Amino acid sequence: EIVLTQSPATLSLSPGERATLSCRASQSVSSYLAWYQQKPGQAPRLLIYDASNRATGIPARFSGSGSGTDFTLTISSLEPEDFAVYYCQQRSNWPPRFTFGPGTKVDIK
Amino acid sequence: EVQLVESGGGLVQPGGSLRLSCAASGFTFSSYWMSWVRQAPGKGLEWVANIKQDGSEKYYVDSVKGRFTISRDNAKNSLYLQMNSLRAEDTAVYYCARDVGSGWPEYFQHWGQGTLVTVSS
Numbered sequence: 001e002i003v004l005t006q007s008p009a010t011l012s013l014s015p016g017e018r019a020t021l022s023c024r025a026s027q028s029v030s031s032y033l034a035w036y037q038q039k040p041g042q043a044p045r046l047l048i049y050d051a052s053n054r055a056t057g058i059p060a061r062f063s064g065s066g067s068g069t070d071f072t073l074t075i076s077s078l079e080p081e082d083f084a085v086y087y088c089q090q091r092s093n094w095p096p097r098f099t100f101g102p103g104t105k106v107d108i109k
Numbered sequence: 110e111v112q113l114v115e116s117g118g119g120l121v122q123p124g125g126s127l128r129l130s131c132a133a134s135g136f137t138f139s140s141y142w143m144s145w146v147r148q149a150p151g152k153g154l155e156w157v158a159n160i161k162q163d164g165s166e167k168y169y170v171d172s173v174k175g176r177f178t179i180s181r182d183n184a185k186n187s188l189y190l191q192m193n194s195l196r197a198e199d200t201a202v203y204y205c206a207r208d209v210g211s212g213w214p215e216y217f218q219h220w221g222q223g224t225l226v227t228v229s230s
Contacts, residue, residue: 034216043220098156
């Protein structure tokens with residue numbers, strides 16, 4: 001089973017700053033990795049899929065990169081609505097099962 | 110507009126059963142893999158189970174195998190999760206989720222608002 005590790009656990013930043021979140025897989029997942037944003041009391045929202053593709057309606061300040069075992073989500077300039085928890089997720093080829101990372105909380109400094 | 114609306118959550122005693130439902134609208138339900146994803150209070154996300162478009166394939170996380178059964182009724186645009194032998198560690202918000210595309214399951218594009226299941230005596 002592939003395990004996803006996210007760092008840091010918490011990131012304290014100010015609006016306008018750049019956020020860099022990391023997700024590491026215990027073995028290669030190729031580019032089959034997604035990022036989600038979740039705000040309190042809400043369902044998660046898909047931000048990035050296939051490591052670097054923005055989902056429909058996601059602002060350009062969100063970008064993803066990486067392949068293999070190391071991935072990064074970058075928020076170029078934090079807006080007030082970006083303070084939330086971010087999860088990475090991978091899917092296995094066969095059988096089609098999914099795992100999530102433990103999350104990174106981006107909070108206001 | 111894609112909509113997923115879960116129902117059926119509530120308080121149940123350990124060892125008890127509960128059946129969750131998810132009503133789908135705004136897309137061709139029978140064209141997509143569907144999943145259940147849960148989130149324990151204050152914790153992260155955990156994929157629980159998924160089901161192929163025609164119901165012929167079903168997969169589960171190890172911790173619920175033999176206790177939970179995922180099913181669907183394409184005529185009613187509905188997804189279900191039958192949960193038996195419930196344990197305290199099954200306490201969570203359960204989300205219904207639709208895949209991003211109509212092919213092989215990969216990522217979760219659309220989510221319901223979730224339904225809370227509490228297992229406690």
